[in-house]
Amino acid sequence: MIVNLTNVSPPSSRNGRRLFRRSSLVAAVALAVVLSAGVVLAQVLHQPKLAPTIAPQAPMGPPAPIKFDTVTIQRGDIQQIVEAAGKLQLYKYADANAQVIGQIKDVLVSVGDTVQMGKLLVEITPTLQPAKAETNRAQMARLQAELADQRAQMDFAELQFKRQTQLKAQNATREESFESSRMSMSSASARVDAINAQIRQVEATLKLDEDSRQHTQVVAPISGTVVALNARPGQMVGAPAPAVALMRIADLTKMTVQARVAEVDVTRLRRGMIANFTTPGYPGKQWSGKLRQVIPVPADGTGEQGKQTFYNVLFEVDNPEQELMSGMSTQVQFIVSQAKAAVLLPIKLLGETDDDGFYNANVLDADQQLSRRKLKIGIRNQHQVQVISGLAVGDQLLVGPIPAVLLKPKQPSPPASPAASTLLPAAPTVPANPTGTTSTPKQGAAAASFSTLVAPSKGTVPGAAPSGGASAASIVH
Numbered sequence: 001m002i003v004n005l006t007n008v009s010p011p012s013s014r015n016g017r018r019l020f021r022r023s024s025l026v027a028a029v030a031l032a033v034v035l036s037a038g039v040v041l042a043q044v045l046h047q048p049k050l051a052p053t054i055a056p057q058a059p060m061g062p063p064a065p066i067k068f069d070t071v072t073i074q075r076g077d078i079q080q081i082v083e084a085a086g087k088l089q090l091y092k093y094a095d096a097n098a099q100v101i102g103q104i105k106d107v108l109v110s111v112g113d114t115v116q117m118g119k120l121l122v123e124i125t126p127t128l129q130p131a132k133a134e135t136n137r138a139q140m141a142r143l144q145a146e147l148a149d150q151r152a153q154m155d156f157a158e159l160q161f162k163r164q165t166q167l168k169a170q171n172a173t174r175e176e177s178f179e180s181s182r183m184s185m186s187s188a189s190a191r192v193d194a195i196n197a198q199i200r201q202v203e204a205t206l207k208l209d210e211d212s213r214q215h216t217q218v219v220a221p222i223s224g225t226v227v228a229l230n231a232r233p234g235q236m237v238g239a240p241a242p243a244v245a246l247m248r249i250a251d252l253t254k255m256t257v258q259a260r261v262a263e264v265d266v267t268r269l270r271r272g273m274i275a276n277f278t279t280p281g282y283p284g285k286q287w288s289g290k291l292r293q294v295i296p297v298p299a300d301g302t303g304e305q306g307k308q309t310f311y312n313v314l315f316e317v318d319n320p321e322q323e324l325m326s327g328m329s330t331q332v333q334f335i336v337s338q339a340k341a342a343v344l345l346p347i348k349l350l351g352e353t354d355d356d357g358f359y360n361a362n363v364l365d366a367d368q369q370l371s372r373r374k375l376k377i378g379i380r381n382q383h384q385v386q387v388i389s390g391l392a393v394g395d396q397l398l399v400g401p402i403p404a405v406l407l408k409p410k411q412p413s414p415p416a417s418p419a420a421s422t423l424l425p426a427a428p429t430v431p432a433n434p435t436g437t438t439s440t441p442k443q444g445a446a447a448a449s450f451s452t453l454v455a456p457s458k459g460t461v462p463g464a465a466p467s468g469g470a471s472a473a474s475i476v477h
Contacts, residue, residue, distance in 0.1 A: 068403060070364060070396040071349065078386050079338040080379050082268055084313070086259030086277065088328040090252075091316055094222045095245035099215040101238025102126040104246075107231050115220045115249060122218035122231050122246055127238075133209050140202045147195040154188030161185045224251040227326070252322045257289065259332040260299055260310040268336050269294055275315050277332040282323065289317040291334065337379050343387040349399060350377070350385055361390065362398040370402065 098104075105123040109115060160181040167173035228248035231237075237246070257277060261269065273291040295312040303309040313334075317324070350359055358374040365371065375390035391397070 068364060068368075069399040071346065071399055073343060073345065073387070073391050073393055073395045073397060075341050075393055076344045076384070077338070077340050078342055078344060078379050078381060078384055080336045080381055082261065082265040082334040082336055084259040084261045084265070084332045084334070086257050086313075086330045086332050088279075088324055088326055088330060089256045089258050090227070090250045090326050091254045091256045092222070093224070093227070093248055093250035096121055096218050096221060096247045096249065097245050098122075098124055098218060098237035100124060100126050100213075102216060102236075104231055104233055104235045104237060105216075106233055107229070109226050109229070109247070111226050111229050113226045115223065115226060117220050117223045119220045120217055121220055124216045124218065124237060126213060126216050133206075136202055136205050136209065140199065140206065143195055143199045143202060147192065147199065150188060150191040150195055154185065154192055157181065157185035157188040218246060220249055222249055222251065224249045225322075227252075250326075252325075253319055254316055255319045255324050255326070256314055256316055257330055257332065259313045259315075259330070259334075260302075261294075261313050261334075263309040263311065266294060266311045266313070269313060269334055274335045275332055276335070277317075277330040279324070279328050279330055281328060287317045287324070289315040291315045339379050339386050342379070343391055343393060344384045345375075345387050345391065345397070347380060347383060347385050349397060350375075358390075362402060363391070364396045364398055370398070 102124040105125045107122050109121050115121070161184070164173055164178040164181040168175075168178050226247055227250045229246075230244055231246040257275070259275075259277075269291060271291055271293070274288060275291055276286050276288050278286050291313060293314045295314070297311075299310045299312050301307075349361075351361075353359055354374075356374075359377060361373045361375050363371050363373050373390045376388040378386035378388045380386065
């Protein structure tokens with residue numbers, strides 16, 4: 001609002017002066033309001049802009065590490081095995097048989113008894129007729145008598161031959177007498193030889209009868225345990241009866257394991273290989289032995305049309321406490337290869353091989369940096385594999401696909417924040433007053449605002465300063 005006060009003339013009358021005073025007062029109040037508004041507006045427009053206040057932030061520590069699904073590589077023992085089912089069998093045994101024809105008189109042992117070699121087991125009453133033995137003895141006596149007679153005749157024939165020989169030298173005998181004496185001597189010698197042969201035959205018969213009488217007692221052939229018994233008192237034994245053993249004695253301090261191994265696994269077995277086995281009767285207990293023999297023919301009932309082929313594999317195991325018994329079922333593990341304190345890796349984390357035969361693995365270091373390794377594998381089983389090279393104990397193996405955060409390249413760290421003084425703008429420069437004196441920004445702003453709000457008078461030249469006297473008289477009024 002602009003008020004021009006230069007053209008106001010004083011009234012002539014009293015009412016006119018009052019009206020003029022009121023009008024002058026209203027104009028003065030309006031001018032004061034306008035000046036105050038101009039000063040305030042000038043201060044607002046020319047106020048320097050302050051830098052935004054930055055609240056201090058608490059120091060931030062290192063970022064929390066990201067958790068990944070990893071497996072820690074450890075050491076352990078590993079074995080490559082061939083599994084098979086088997087049975088326990090007797091390792092060393094012997095059968096006791098009757099060597100004479102007769103009837104069992106008494107059985108002195110039972111199944112499960114421990115016996116020593118030479119112990120009496122069974123007594124047998126022979127059925128050999130006494131008359132037959134006496135006949136053999138009488139025949140022996142007759143032959144011995146005939147032998148004596150023939151020897152006497154042979155001695156006489158030899159004397160006759162010597163006499164005829166002397167007479168022939170003197171030509172005192174006939175040729176026929178000489179030849180007859182020589183023939184008689186040879187015939188007597190032959191008859192002596194024949195009787196000696198008959199005597200030896202009768203002696204053999206007598207010896208057999210004597211041995212038969214001595215074999216009426218059956219003794220233990222080896223030391224061990226009676227595991228089978230087929231003898232009972234009153235039973236007939238010998239040649240007329242079937243050839244059945246009276247009993248079986250076995251050494252139970254050592255047992256044989258017969259395992260049935262499939263044809264796909266038997267080619268990996270070697271003599272001397274360690275074999276471990278367990279039995280259902282002793283859960284949690286394990287026995288060990290060394291492979292003795294692989295029987296090169298298929299087991300009974302296998303290898304036929306449409307059936308899988310199995311082979312019997314034998315090895316022995318010590319049984320000092322006789323805990324193991326014949327016929328027990330076994331679960332056998334043949335150790336093909338093994339390693340102690342090896343670097344192990346779960347087999348489910350093993351991927352595919354590359355063209356060079358190596359396996360690829362992703363490993364995270366302590367700074368969570370990803371590195372790719374090539375693994376060389378050794379022994380493996382159903383659960384683990386041996387790592388020969390590529391991994392060390394304590395490495396963190398990444399499980400599954402690589403996370404996207406590990407595929408991004410690492411960003412460089414931001415530069416240090418500038419000092420607080422650089423954030424504040426420089427104070428505004430106050431221009432010098434043309435009159436040589438300095439003025440504050442508020443005063444300069446007020447003057448500029450006042451000069452823009454007061455309109456020049458009609459008689460003034462634009463750009464020229466207004467007359468100081470007229471303005472002052474107007475303000476006084």
